Amino acid sequence: MASSMVRLFLLLLVLCPCAAIVSAGRYDPPGASCYKRLFSLGDSITDTGNLASVAPNSSVLAFPYGETFFHRPTGRFCDGRLIVDFIAEALKLPFVTPFLAGKTAADFRHGANFAVSGATALGQQFFRDMGLDLAILPPFSLDVQLGWFERVLHLLGPTEKERQDIMSSSLFLLGEVGINDYNHPFFQNRSFADEIRPLVPKVIEKIENATKVLIGLGAKNIVVPGAVPLGCVPRYLTLFQSDDPGDYDAAGCIRWLNEFVEEHNRALRRMLRRVLRGPGVAVVYADYYAAVQEITRDPRKHGFSKDAALTACCGDGGPHNSGVLISCNATSVLCPDPSEHISWDGLHLTEAAYRLVALGVLHGPYAAPSILSTCGC
Template sequence: MARVVPLLLLLLLVVWPCPAASAGRNDDPPGASCYKRLFSLGDSITDAGNLASVAPNTSVLAFPYGETFFRRPTGRFCDGRLIVDFIAEALKLPFLTPFLAGKTAADFRQGANFAVSGATALSQQFFKDMGLDLAILPPFSLDVQLEWFKRVLHLLGPTEKERQDIMSSSLFLLGEIGINDYNHPFFQNRSFVDEIRPLVPKVIEKIENATKVLFGLGAKTIVVPGTIPVGCMPRYLTMFQSDNPGDYDAAGCIRWLNDFAEEHNRALRRMLGQLRPRDDHPGVAVVYADYYGAILEITRNPLKHGFRKDVALTACCGDGGPHNSGTLIACNATSVLCPDPSRHISWDGVHLTEAAYQFVAGGVLDGPYAAPPILSKCRC
């Protein structure tokens, strides 16, 4: 299917590396990956079970979560696989073990998932100082996840050389992270102008610091996704519904919310573009993954990509109303459930369906929503 290539897609620091470790090398086993392992950090878009490990009563552990692919709840806020799962499959790697579910080095031999649903780039203390209710704000910020990664790195590589080999042969997915820094104050009715919008440079700085930490440890390839078009998400459409037609774009998304998401993404791209690898860390690359552009494409042109137009802005699993997303956590065993999640973009009003995540992952793996796409290195 033809896709519209988004503007300002890539921020690549150096020429895409094409090392001898690429797939197809004579001493590689059949089906070997161009990356030996995958590490991911982030929030519920990437979490494959970390929150479920510390909150066993969370709704994500109840049916119908997981119904499409796993046939059971797995701790993913989705009916099936996430973007990170599709990336792992494409790289011929197993689904990543959630950090909080692993015990030994063998559990993380081919990577680990440190993402936690509800996680923020900024610290929990930052939001406590803002006076926010921390009941649904987990203490697993980006800095915490980086410390978890360092623990796994030392578990896998007792020596410096082993750790450098691990870093240089791994792919890092740093995000999506940042949307919850805005979500938590949004959901607690904080001022957009005075309290939420000023968070953008602080969030970007945290992502920048995390990127530099990974560089410093020896990472060679880091994929940094932008945030999603929140103005198209059913929960936001319900929260910020307006009687003014001018507040909506042609697809029915809320303009000012998407403008804000784009503001975050512009700041993120600008920061990545200003990063330069130090002389003692040559050959590193950062790729901006355009989750925003991919999701906007299927929202504006759902029929073209196999989704239903009449439910493009409606949650598959929810609690009724025009967008089937009357409350924040609207999906559970008694929810209004659509007959075919593969035709829906939104799963529960905040997160996407497996089908939508597959589209985004395909655009990052093969283009045009990352350039060069992740798999281009595997075809050297």
């Protein structure tokens, strides 16, 4: 059954001549890209291979990751493409090179991806001071990724004028980032009221700083996504399972967790409204939360199985197929068709779900203005 987002997309094809055409699952917009480069920062929702470069034995480099589109593991925590990949395709750009996989200016001529799975907005020292186990907390926070970006910027543009031209003609995807700042203490049984919820203003401040740094360097178009609804994530549904029906909403998601994410997203939107901007600068909020909520509340309308909406395609069993593991591997319980599932491995989405989120950000209504509308639509 066709989704409301797909119907909206078809309408845009009529109303907007530069809207993308979907053919065999790939975006194919006519003409050249309105952006010369795409730069992205963030965590595993956006990482296309950076963690894999520093952790070559990671499960993300083993089957069944990558099975749907690439037919091999690529370092993406997904069965196929991520939101950043769909954005690149819609802009007629190649998939951007992960920073840790590139070496020369030629590697980054179309942009670069600095996102690292597990990365946080706050620095690793902050969590060390909290007394967290840092074994799975990589030292690649938002500040580190910004430092990487500045290295690439100077590699691509030796002169100030060249750097300004690069900044003004590029699209920046700043996130999603911040959820791991909550994930790590959640998974280490820290107090929600005393230790996790108070992190929100600190996380927002870091994202604000990163946004201002990019603007200060000359960025003109920045997309800042909100966090996804954690209460609908299979790993969290397992971790905080309850016998009280009142703890869940009509879709089966955990109310208090989603309320917490909504608090984070409200604070993020308030920050973006007040952030200092230069002339001609557009800072756009991408509502990943609402996009995922849309498909979770009525999965069949969007092509997903109702029975599998809150169940991981690839996991280690249990009611949500997401027990103690935070990634899947060759011994995992694997579904026959990832396109029927919203969740891929209990924490990350399937390519099918990411594609719908990308549609909503590229064309609306989950970004205002939508990304492609900044291209002249």
